[in-house]
Amino acid sequence: MATAFPFSAIVGQDEMKLALLIAAVDPKVGGVLAFGDRGAGKSTAVRALAALLPKMKVVVGCRYNCDSDRPADFCEDCRVRAAKGGLKSAQIPVPVVDLPLGATEDRVVGALDLERALARGEKAFEPGLLARAHRGFLYIDEANLLEDHLVDLLLDVAASGENVVEREGLSIRHPARFVLVGTGNPEEGELRPQLLDRFGMSVEVKTPDNLADRIEVVRRRDAFESDSDAFVTKWAKDEGKLRKKIIAAREKLAAVSVPDVTLERAAKLCMALGTDGLRGELTLMRAARALAALESAKIVTDDHLRRIAPSALRHRLRRNPLDDAGSSVRVDRAISEVLG
Amino acid sequence: MSGAAVWSDAVTAARLFAVDPLGTGGVMLRSRASPVRDAWLALLRTALSPSGPVKRVPSNIAEGRLLGGLDLNATLLAGRPIAERGLLAEADGGVIILAMAERLSSATTVHVTAAMDAGETIVERDGLSLRMPARFGVVALDEGIEDEFAPASLCDRLALHLDLNAIGIRDAGEFSANAEETAAARAQLPLIEADADQIEALCSAASALGITSLRAPLLALRIARASAALAGHSRVEQDDLALAARLVLAPRALLFPQKEEAAQPEQPPPLTEGEADGSGGEDLNADIDRALDEVILAAVQAAIPPDVLATLRAGSAGRSHGRSSGKAGPLQRSSKRGRPAGVLRGALRAGARLNVIETLRAAAPWQAVRRREAAGTGEESRPRVLIRRDDFRISRFKQRMETVTIFVVDASGSAALHRLAEAKGAVELLLADCYIRRDQVALIAFRGSAAEMLLPPTRSLARAKRGLAGLPGGGGTPLAAGLDAAFMLSDSVRRKGQTPTVIVLTDGRANIARDGGQGRPRAEDDAMSAARQLRGAGIAVVLVDTSPRPGISGETIAKEMGARYLPLPHADAATLTKAVLASIG
Numbered sequence: 001m002a003t004a005f006p007f008s009a010i011v012g013q014d015e016m017k018l019a020l021l022i023a024a025v026d027p028k029v030g031g032v033l034a035f036g037d038r039g040a041g042k043s044t045a046v047r048a049l050a051a052l053l054p055k056m057k058v059v060v061g062c063r064y065n066c067d068s069d070r071p072a073d074f075c076e077d078c079r080v081r082a083a084k085g086g087l088k089s090a091q092i093p094v095p096v097v098d099l100p101l102g103a104t105e106d107r108v109v110g111a112l113d114l115e116r117a118l119a120r121g122e123k124a125f126e127p128g129l130l131a132r133a134h135r136g137f138l139y140i141d142e143a144n145l146l147e148d149h150l151v152d153l154l155l156d157v158a159a160s161g162e163n164v165v166e167r168e169g170l171s172i173r174h175p176a177r178f179v180l181v182g183t184g185n186p187e188e189g190e191l192r193p194q195l196l197d198r199f200g201m202s203v204e205v206k207t208p209d210n211l212a213d214r215i216e217v218v219r220r221r222d223a224f225e226s227d228s229d230a231f232v233t234k235w236a237k238d239e240g241k242l243r244k245k246i247i248a249a250r251e252k253l254a255a256v257s258v259p260d261v262t263l264e265r266a267a268k269l270c271m272a273l274g275t276d277g278l279r280g281e282l283t284l285m286r287a288a289r290a291l292a293a294l295e296s297a298k299i300v301t302d303d304h305l306r307r308i309a310p311s312a313l314r315h316r317l318r319r320n321p322l323d324d325a326g327s328s329v330r331v332d333r334a335i336s337e338v339l340g
Numbered sequence: 341m342s343g344a345a346v347w348s349d350a351v352t353a354a355r356l357f358a359v360d361p362l363g364t365g366g367v368m369l370r371s372r373a374s375p376v377r378d379a380w381l382a383l384l385r386t387a388l389s390p391s392g393p394v395k396r397v398p399s400n401i402a403e404g405r406l407l408g409g410l411d412l413n414a415t416l417l418a419g420r421p422i423a424e425r426g427l428l429a430e431a432d433g434g435v436i437i438l439a440m441a442e443r444l445s446s447a448t449t450v451h452v453t454a455a456m457d458a459g460e461t462i463v464e465r466d467g468l469s470l471r472m473p474a475r476f477g478v479v480a481l482d483e484g485i486e487d488e489f490a491p492a493s494l495c496d497r498l499a500l501h502l503d504l505n506a507i508g509i510r511d512a513g514e515f516s517a518n519a520e521e522t523a524a525a526r527a528q529l530p531l532i533e534a535d536a537d538q539i540e541a542l543c544s545a546a547s548a549l550g551i552t553s554l555r556a557p558l559l560a561l562r563i564a565r566a567s568a569a570l571a572g573h574s575r576v577e578q579d580d581l582a583l584a585a586r587l588v589l590a591p592r593a594l595l596f597p598q599k600e601e602a603a604q605p606e607q608p609p610p611l612t613e614g615e616a617d618g619s620g621g622e623d624l625n626a627d628i629d630r631a632l633d634e635v636i637l638a639a640v641q642a643a644i645p646p647d648v649l650a651t652l653r654a655g656s657a658g659r660s661h662g663r664s665s666g667k668a669g670p671l672q673r674s675s676k677r678g679r680p681a682g683v684l685r686g687a688l689r690a691g692a693r694l695n696v697i698e699t700l701r702a703a704a705p706w707q708a709v710r711r712r713e714a715a716g717t718g719e720e721s722r723p724r725v726l727i728r729r730d731d732f733r734i735s736r737f738k739q740r741m742e743t744v745t746i747f748v749v750d751a752s753g754s755a756a757l758h759r760l761a762e763a764k765g766a767v768e769l770l771l772a773d774c775y776i777r778r779d780q781v782a783l784i785a786f787r788g789s790a791a792e793m794l795l796p797p798t799r800s801l802a803r804a805k806r807g808l809a810g811l812p813g814g815g816g817t818p819l820a821a822g823l824d825a826a827f828m829l830s831d832s833v834r835r836k837g838q839t840p841t842v843i844v845l846t847d848g849r850a851n852i853a854r855d856g857g858q859g860r861p862r863a864e865d866d867a868m869s870a871a872r873q874l875r876g877a878g879i880a881v882v883l884v885d886t887s888p889r890p891g892i893s894g895e896t897i898a899k900e901m902g903a904r905y906l907p908l909p910h911a912d913a914a915t916l917t918k919a920v921l922a923s924i925g
Contacts, residue, residue, distance in 0.1 A: 039553040107469060114704065115421055215543040
C-alpha cells in the first residue's frame with residue numbers, strides 16, 4: 001500500500017473532514033457518505049483517515065478483531081480460548097477495509113475455506129470482508145455503482161451489527177459492526193434509498209472554487225508526489241495533534257451532556273424537515289455530542305446542532321421531486337427557522 | 341489548426357506520455373479506426389520503453405479477466421486454489437489500451453479508474469483476497485461519433501485529449517521518437533523542479549477556462565515536467581508551461597479566457613523571500629506573473645477552435661457551475677451481465693455458466709471418501725480433485741432488461757407550458773422511482789419546426805434537473821419531427837441492449853411537416869408515416885392525449901403507432917407517472 005496523503009494537509013473540505021472525524025470519535029453515529037465532484041479528493045480523505053486513526057486493542061490471533069477488554073462481546077473462538085486462559089492482546093491499526101465493486105458474495109460475507117476443504121477435507125469458515133472490517137471502517141468507492149445483491153447483504157449487516165452465514169453446510173454468526181464510508185459522484189446515478197438511510201451523515205463535496213485554495217491543493221499534491229516521505233514527515237506533527245484530539249474526544253464523549261432544551265430543538269428541527277423516523281434525531285444528537293467532545297465542550301449547544309445538522313439530516317428528507325431547491329437549501333431554511 | 345499541426349501535437353503528446361505514463365494518466369484518443377490512428381499507436385510503441393507491457397483491453401472484457409481470480413486449470417491440477425493475475429495487474433509498469441472506450445461499461449470503467457488511483461488492484465472474488473500492484477498508463481481509444489464519449493470519470497484522469505478525426509494519413513508526416521530518448525527523459529524527470537508561480541499560473545489558467553476539476557492543473561503540471569525532461573531543461577521553462585496548457589487545459593476549456601480579468605488582481609501576491617527589496621521589484625514580479633499567465637492563456641486560445649467553444653457554451657448554458665468536463669457525454673451502461681441471483685445445483689447445459697468456486701466447495705467435503713473409493717478401483721492417474729456431476733453449481737442471473745422511458749412532449753401552442761411542466765414533473769417522479777428499478781429516462785420536446793433532445797437517457801436526478809431547467813414552449817406542432825426523433829433514440833437505445841418505451845404527450849394536431857413546411861394535410865401525412873415507422877419497429881408507445889376534449893386525431897395517430905391510447909385531458913405529474921409505470925409493467 002502506498003503512503004497515504006496526510007489528513008491535516010487536505011485543503012478545505014471542512015464538512016467532509018469534520019464528518020469523518022466525528023465518525024472516528026463515535027462510531028455509533030453511523031458512517032459517512034461523501035457525494036460530489038470528480039477530483040475533489042473524496043477517496044484521498046478516506047485513505048488519509050485510515051492513517052490518522054489511533055490504534056486499537058485486539059485479541060491476538062482472533063479473526064474477528066475481538067476487543068480484549070470486552071469479554072462480553074467475544075466471538076466463539078475467543079470464548080473457548082479465554083476459558084482455557086492465556087489470551088494475549090495487541091495494538092493494531094484500525095482496519096479500513098475496501099469493498100471493491102467487483103467483489104463476489106462469498107468474499108464479502110465469508111465462505112467455506114476452499115484450500116483446507118480440498119487439501120485436508122476440513123470444514124472451516126474463511127471470514128470475509130465484513131469480519132475484517134469489524135470495529136473499523138468499511139469503505140465503498142463509487143457506492144452508487146455497487147451491485148444490488150451486494151447492497152442487500154450490506155443493508156442487513158449494517159443494521160444488525162452481526163453477520164449470519166448459512167451456506168455450504170456452515171452455520172456461523174459473528175459480530176460485524178463497522179463504520180460505513182461511501183463516496184460517489186451523483187452524475188453517475190443515485191444511491192438506493194435503503195442504503196442512503198444506513199449512513200449517519202452525508203456530505204456534499206465540491207471542488208474549491210477560490211483560486212488560492214485551488215493553488216494550494218495542487219501545490220501540496222505536487223509536493224507529496226515529488227517526495228512523499230518528506231511531505232509526510234513535515235505534516236507528522238499536525239497529524240499527531242489531530243490524533244490526540246480524537247483520543248481525547250473519545251474519552252470526553254460520555255461526559256458531554258445534552259440539555260433538554262437542545263434535545264427539544266433537535267426534535268423540532270427534524271419535525272420541520274419531515275424526516276422519517278427517529279433515526280434522524282438520534283444521529284443529529286450523537287453527532288452534535290461528538291462535535292462538542294472534539295471541541296472539548298461539556299455541553300451540546302445550538303451552535304453544535306447548527307453546524308452538524310446539514311450533514312446529519314440532508315439525506316433523510318422526504319424526496320419532493322417538484323421542489324427544485326436542493327436538500328441542503330431546505331435544511332438551511334429549517335435551521336434558520338428553528339434555531340434562528 | 342492545420343492537419344500537420346494537429347499531427348505534430350499528437351506526436352508530442354505520445355512522446356510526453358511515454359516519459360511519464362503513470363503520472364500523466366494517459367491519452368484519450370478520439371478517432372475512428374484509421375491509418376492515422378494506427379500510425380499514432382505505432383509511434384507510441386517506438387517511444388515507449390520496450391520492457392514495459394502493452395495490454396489491449398476489449399470493451400466487453402469479463403470482470404474476472406480484468407481483475408484476476410481463480411485459475412481453473414491450475415487449481416484443479418494442484419488441488420488447491422491458485423490465483424490468476426488479471427489484465428490490469430499484468431499491465432503493471434506498462435500501458436493499457438482501452439478499445440472502444442466510448443462503449444466501456446460502468447463496471448469496467450470503475451475498475452480501471454480505481455486501479456489508476458490506488459496503483460493496485462484489490463481482488464475479493466472466488467474465495468481469493470489479493471492485492472496486486474497495477475501501475476499503468478492508459479490509452480483510451482474513443483471511436484464515438486457525435487454525442488458518444490468515453491466515460492467522463494476516465495477522461496478526467498487522462499492528461500492528454502487528442503482528436504485525430506479531422507486529419508488524414510497525408511497529414512501524418514514523419515516522426516521522431518525513440519525509446520532511448522524516453523529513457524533519458526525518465527531518468528531526468530524526478531529532478532525537474534517547478535516553482536510556486538508556475539503552479540499558480542496553471543491553476544489560474546484552469547480557472548479562467550472554467551475547468552472545475554483539480555486534476556486538470558495537476559496533470560498539466562506533470563506534462564510540463566515531462567516536457568522539460570524531454571527538452572533537457574533542468575527546470576520547467578515557460579515553453580513547457582505553454583505546451584502543457586495547450587495540450588491539457590485547452591481541450592477541457594468550457595469558457596473562452598477573458599483577458600485582463602477583474603479577478604486577476606484578487607490573487608494573493610506570491611510570497612517570495614528576499615526578492616522584494618523595493619516597490620519597483622514587486623512591480624516587476626507582478627509583471628512577470630502576468631506575463632506568465634498571458635503566455636499560458638495565449639497558448640490555450642490558439643489551440644481552441646472558436647466554433648467548439650460556441651457549442652460548448654450552448655451545451656453548458658444554464659448550468660450555474662461548469663461541473664462536468666467538456667467531454668461529459670451520456671454514460672454507457674451495460675445490462676448484459678444481469679443481476680446475479682444465486683447459485684443452483686444443475687447440469688452443464690449449453691449456455692449455463694458453471695460457478696467454479698461453488699462447484700469446488702460442493703465437492704470439497706467428499707474428497708476423502710471419493711479418494712478411498714477411487715483407490716479401491718485401482719485408478720492410478722486420477723485427478724487431484726474428484727468432481728461428480730452432483731457437484732456442478734450453475735450461476736443464475738436475473739435477466740432483466742434495462743428500460744429507457746422516452747418522453748416525447750408537444751411543446752407547441754398555448755397549452756405547452758402546462759404540458760411541459762407536468763412532463764417534467766413526471767420525469768422526476770419516475771427517476772425518483774428509478775433507482776430501485778435502475779431504469780433511465782429521456783425527454784424530447786418538439787415545437788416550432790423541429791424536435792430537440794432536452795434530456796439524453798439518464799438515471800441521475802441531478803442531471804435531469806439541470807437538463808430540464810427552463811424548457812421553452814410555444815409555436816407550431818411538428819409532430820412528425822418529434823416521432824422521428826423518438827424513433828431514432830429508441831433505435832440507439834435498443835442497440836445498447838436496453839428496451840425503449842415511448843410516451844408521447846400531445847393533442848395529436850400536427851401542423852408542421854417534416855421539411856418544416858406549414859399546412860395541416862401534409863403535416864398529418866408525415867406524422868402518420870412517422871407513426872407507422874414506430875409501429876414497424878415494434879416499439880412500445882403510449883400516447884397521452886392532452887387536448888381539453890380528446891378527439892379523433894389523437895386516437896388515429898395512436899392506432900397508426902400501435903400505441904396505447906390514454907386520454908388524459910388534465911394530465912398531472914402523478915397521474916402520468918402512474919399511467920407510465922402501469923404500461924412499463
